[in-house]
Amino acid sequence: GESVGLHLPTLSVQEGDNSIINCAYSNSASDYFIWYKQESGKGPQFIIDIRSNMDKRQGQRVTVLLNKTVKHLSLQIAATQPGDSAVYFCAENYRTGGFKTIFGAGTRLFVKA
Amino acid sequence: GAGVSQSPRYKVAKRGQDVALRCDPISGHVSLFWYQQALGQGPEFLTYFQNEAQLDKSGLPSDRFFAERPEGSVSTLKIQRTQQEDSAVYLCASSPTGVNTGELFFGEGSRLTVL
Numbered sequence: 001g002e003s004v005g006l007h008l009p010t011l012s013v014q015e016g017d018n019s020i021i022n023c024a025y026s027n028s029a030s031d032y033f034i035w036y037k038q039e040s041g042k043g044p045q046f047i048i049d050i051r052s053n054m055d056k057r058q059g060q061r062v063t064v065l066l067n068k069t070v071k072h073l074s075l076q077i078a079a080t081q082p083g084d085s086a087v088y089f090c091a092e093n094y095r096t097g098g099f100k101t102i103f104g105a106g107t108r109l110f111v112k113a
Numbered sequence: 114g115a116g117v118s119q120s121p122r123y124k125v126a127k128r129g130q131d132v133a134l135r136c137d138p139i140s141g142h143v144s145l146f147w148y149q150q151a152l153g154q155g156p157e158f159l160t161y162f163q164n165e166a167q168l169d170k171s172g173l174p175s176d177r178f179f180a181e182r183p184e185g186s187v188s189t190l191k192i193q194r195t196q197q198e199d200s201a202v203y204l205c206a207s208s209p210t211g212v213n214t215g216e217l218f219f220g221e222g223s224r225l226t227v228l
Contacts, residue, residue, distance in 0.1 A: 008153055032214045043117070043204050043219025044156065051214065089155050098168040099213030101146065101206075103155040 008087060012110040019077040019111075023090035023104045026071070030092035034101070035064060035075045038087045044103075047075070047088075077109075085111045115139060117220035119205050125226045126195045134190045134223045138207030146217060147180055147190050148204040156204055162188060163211045195227045 013019045025033065031052040036044035050057045050064045050073075057064050063076040073090045090104040118137040126132050138145050144163055148156035149172075158172040164185040173180070177195075182188040192199055202224050206217035 034216055041221065043206070043221050044217075045219070046216035049214075049216060093213040095213050096169055098144065098161055098163045098211055100158060100161060100169060101213075101217055102158060103148075106155045 008106045008108045010108045010110060012112060013080050015080060015082060015111055015113050017080055019075075019080045019084070019109060021075045021077075021088050021107045021109065023073045023075075023107075024071055025073060025090065025092045025104065027092060027094050027102070028071070030094045030102075032093040033064070033066060033073055034091045034093070035062075035073075036089045036091060036103075037084075038089065038106075044089060080109075080111050082111045082113055085109055117205055117207055117218050119203075119220035119223050121223055122221065123224050123226075125228065127228055128196060129194050131191065131193045132195055132225060134192075134203050134205075134225070136188045136190070136205030136207075136220060138186065138188070138205070139209070139218055140186075142207035142209050142218070143211045144208040145182055145188050146206045146208075147188070148206065149174075150202045150204055150222070152201075159190070159203075192225070195225075197227050200225055200227045 034049045035047040038044045048059045048062050048064050061078045065074045087106045087108045089106045120135045147159040150156045160180045161169040162182040177193045179191045202222040204222045206219045208215045
């Protein structure tokens with residue numbers, strides 16, 4: 001498959017450790033946020049979301065934290081596994097007579113066995 | 114399967130040629146997006162449809178880019194007189210609603226290489 005994220009910021013973690021990926025968003029009007037995972041040669045895949053009236057949401061092995069004051073999102077992955085290796089993007093939604101989803105720059109996660 | 118389908122997966126065009134990229138969204142999905150993803154970058158918004166209406170085309174980089182969704186299902190992104198800077202992966206995504214609190218379902222993309 002084709003490689004994505006060759007020039008993205010990179011996070012390298014040991015298998016079993018926790019990972020934290022950070023993201024800054026840009027639009028104060030954004031009211032819904034999503035983390036996506038993208039593997040080589042594939043489209044982004046939904047991981048977890050959070051609405052702007054929340055500051056934390058937990059899923060299976062993943063937690064998203066939202067700090068609206070500084071417009072910051074983070075994704076925490078517990079007990080990182082080799083299958084978690086991918087590029088991770090945060091995305092923000094805001095309404096524009098419909099809606100628009102805007103993606104952040106992305107972080108490449110390497111998991112060392 | 115029942116996912117978003119894009120064709121062709123790979124397209125090589127000579128500079129100046131016209132190309133057409135097709136997206137079959139998930140059946141019944143109201144919203145459809147096109148994104149452009151250059152190597153090492155995040156997806157960049159191009160355009161958005163709600164059913165057959167193109168509500169936002171602010172991301173289309175030039176008038177060489179045109180998108181349509183005439184019957185509110187299949188969409189085509191057309192690029193006229195392709196340039197080398199158009200080389201990228203073009204991603205299509207759909208969403209079941211027209212509200213902004215839902216995930217996008219992405220296809221695997223169409224990789225365009227302009228020589």
